[in-house]
Amino acid sequence: MPPLPDGVARDPADSPGTAHTAGRRALPNLLVVMATAALGLLSAAGALPFTAADLMRFALGMVVGLNIFFLGYRLLGRFSGLAEVWTSIGVGRRLGGTVRRGRLLTFRLLPLIVVNTCQVVVDRPGLRRRMWWGTALTLLAEALSGAALIAAGGSAAAIGWGVAALTVMLVTVQPGRVTSPAWRLLRLPFGREDQRLAEWVHDPASLAAARAATAGRIDLARAALDAAEPSGSARRQAMTAVVALAEGRCDDAARTAAALRERSVSPELRRGALQLYASALADGIAAGHWSRADALPAFSAALAALRAESPAAALRGTDLAAMEALFGARPREAEKLASLAVAMAPDNLSRARALLTLAAAHTVAGRPALAGPLRAEAAALSPSLRTVR
Numbered sequence: 049m050p051p052l053p054d055g056v057a058r059d060p061a062d063s064p065g066t067a068h069t070a071g072r073r074a075l076p077n078l079l080v081v082m083a084t085a086a087l088g089l090l091s092a093a094g095a096l097p098f099t100a101a102d103l104m105r106f107a108l109g110m111v112v113g114l115n116i117f118f119l120g121y122r123l124l125g126r127f128s129g130l131a132e133v134w135t136s137i138g139v140g141r142r143l144g145g146t147v148r149r150g151r152l153l154t155f156r157l158l159p160l161i162v163v164n165t166c167q168v169v170v171d172r173p174g175l176r177r178r179m180w181w182g183t184a185l186t187l188l189a190e191a192l193s194g195a196a197l198i199a200a201g202g203s204a205a206a207i208g209w210g211v212a213a214l215t216v217m218l219v220t221v222q223p224g225r226v227t228s229p230a231w232r233l234l235r236l237p238f239g240r241e242d243q244r245l246a247e248w249v250h251d252p253a254s255l256a257a258a259r260a261a262t263a264g265r266i267d268l269a270r271a272a273l274d275a276a277e278p279s280g281s282a283r284r285q286a287m288t289a290v291v292a293l294a295e296g297r298c299d300d301a302a303r304t305a306a307a308l309r310e311r312s313v314s315p316e317l318r319r320g321a322l323q324l325y326a327s328a329l330a331d332g333i334a335a336g337h338w339s340r341a342d343a344l345p346a347f348s349a350a351l352a353a354l355r356a357e358s359p360a361a362a363l364r365g366t367d368l369a370a371m372e373a374l375f376g377a378r379p380r381e382a383e384k385l386a387s388l389a390v391a392m393a394p395d396n397l398s399r400a401r402a403l404l405t406l407a408a409a410h411t412v413a414g415r416p417a418l419a420g421p422l423r424a425e426a427a428a429l430s431p432s433l434r435t436v437r
Contacts, residue, residue: 113212113214124186129179141157147264152396154395176242176245180232248317250281261291261397327366330347354368367385399426404422
């Protein structure tokens, strides 16, 4: 069995914060509901200087502001030292997708975000300066848009205030999170951030492998890694683990992911490495590489650590929760969780894995006839995927 990654307790009950995860998750949600209800009641009673319609326009303005930011982020991506991996039209459940020029393009149910582009940092001359100017220009365009709407007055003013509020949030929220707008604008130029930024930088081979893997072409991702010169970068190590996992080499993937977590500094990258580790254990158990008695405790410990670190986002974009239900002999729950993972999967590789998990859940639940089409769709999305379910 691969060793447990850094910071993961063998007993899930010993994971930091596990006992209080539910409380931490519930309290902010409750506060948001209470604040929204209070504002609605006060507005309806005429006790506020604005109406419910103004609140709706304000919310619309925040959505508009988010779209302005994403559009600027995309248009200035290359100038800012970023490279596109995949693009999504809309958000929410996936409606369909295609691969254009080697990059995945998906279409989703809700048009709240018109264009959402996944971009990664690449090594270019003057990277820090590029990232700062790209962020500054995007936020300036957003601020000017909000100011113009406010100056227009009338119904447009409330929309403008929503845009302005979103701009303030982008400038102030999570200034310590590497690559966030606040970090790029306020910390990157003035502090010693080179080491923190370096672990996010993709070399050409890692970028090519990421594009191929998200498009479902594991064979092309492997070819990109094999053709490149050896590299000790964190992103190369991460893509090596992703490709090994897709090729069915669970032990290699788990050990590489554990080593990646140990070397990573950013909480987001450490969490991503732990997701990879847990996925490798799940695949190994399903394929019979390890016995359940040996591997399930480590799998449960990894999931407990993920939930303790980030309750809301720990299992997002994966089929780990569905695999947990399968291993716990809860096939109906696994069907629901896997169906959600299929619908919300960010890319072809994640969707193909989730489809295989859903097929396994249908089989265990006594509906094997439903599994065949799902396995065929998974094979079409990622022909060289070697995941066993």
